[in-house]
Amino acid sequence: MRLEGRVALVTGGASGIGAATCRRLAAEGARVAVTDLNAGTAQAVAGELDGAAYELDVRSTASISAAVAAAERDLGPLEVLVNNAGYDEFGFFARSDEAMWDRVLAVNLRGTIAVTHAVLPGMQERRRGRIVNVASEAGRVGSRGSAIYSAAKAGVIGFTKTVAREAARYEVTANAVAPGPIETPLLMAAPEQLGEMGERLVQGMVGATQLGRLGQPDEVAAAIAFLASDDASYVTGETLGVSGGLGMV
Numbered sequence: 431m432r433l434e435g436r437v438a439l440v441t442g443g444a445s446g447i448g449a450a451t452c453r454r455l456a457a458e459g460a461r462v463a464v465t466d467l468n469a470g471t472a473q474a475v476a477g478e479l480d481g482a483a484y485e486l487d488v489r490s491t492a493s494i495s496a497a498v499a500a501a502e503r504d505l506g507p508l509e510v511l512v513n514n515a516g517y518d519e520f521g522f523f524a525r526s527d528e529a530m531w532d533r534v535l536a537v538n539l540r541g542t543i544a545v546t547h548a549v550l551p552g553m554q555e556r557r558r559g560r561i562v563n564v565a566s567e568a569g570r571v572g573s574r575g576s577a578i579y580s581a582a583k584a585g586v587i588g589f590t591k592t593v594a595r596e597a598a599r600y601e602v603t604a605n606a607v608a609p610g611p612i613e614t615p616l617l618m619a620a621p622e623q624l625g626e627m628g629e630r631l632v633q634g635m636v637g638a639t640q641l642g643r644l645g646q647p648d649e650v651a652a653a654i655a656f657l658a659s660d661d662a663s664y665v666t667g668e669t670l671g672v673s674g675g676l677g678m679v
Contacts, residue, residue: 432659434459437505439498441488441545442515444471446614447564450647451512454655456481460510463501467515488515488541491548498548507556510658511549513542513586514564516616520628523577531578538582543589550597559602560658563590564650567610567673575631583608587669594667603666605657610673611635613644640675 438455442448444466452462456479464479465486466472476483482504486497502508517537519530542563553559568576569583587606594604611617611632621628636644653672656662671677 431459432655432661433510436460436509437463437501437507438510438512438658439463439465439501439508439549440512440514441465441486441541444468444475446616447609447612447647447650448512448514449475450651451514451654452476452479452481454648454651455510455512455658458655458659460658461505463497463505463508465497465501486515486545488545489536491544494545494548498545502552507552508549509553509556509558510560510562511546511553512562512564512654512658513545515541516564516566518576518579518616518619520575520619520631522575526578534578535582538579539585539589542586546589546593550593550602553602554597554600557601559597559600560662561590561593561597561602561604562654562657563604563606564654565590565606565608565669567608567671567677570608570669570671570677574634575628590669591667598666603657603662605662605665605667606669607650607653607657608669608671608673608677609645609650610639610671610676611644612650612672613646617644635676638676639673640678643674645672645674 443464462481464476469485472483484497487493565586566583568580590606
């Protein structure tokens, strides 16, 4: 029960890594605000946890402000923030367009920045907080078929380090996890979007790991729970790979 009595907000909490993280944080004692663009599915996850669900579109500062205010009104001051919401459109960069760049960057990079901007001042005022950003090994090694996603996640890693430097004097930590190929709806959409080419992309990612398999959302959630807890009280500005060894140099 490392998180007993703490209040956590998870973006993209309705499925995949986000839902697994909500369940893990709740199992460790946290009161969890499950936020997602899909309010109905978020409510279903929150119902499992005796938590609360809020519609949150990370592309909209108004939506973010409303969800954060409601969560703090209902559950209490936020002590843990997990920026997990993610989005990708698989395809080769030369065939992409500006509209696609904007969609992917808006969720993965700007969304992380915007939600952190809404939550961090309160954490700093209270001199207590844990921020965990879900990046990706794609942001460290690149991922074929996901150029903009890789760029966004590299940005998340750089942003995490800067927040860690700026917030340290307030006793707030900021870290990231870098999942490899995880069996989530996001990754499993690659074959649906690209057919046989998508299948090859996924298998190529699996082949690049040392363990030779897809990871599971629960395995990422365990790492997030560690970084959110006092077991990681002297860890900040780090990016923890949860990728079966894919990011080994």
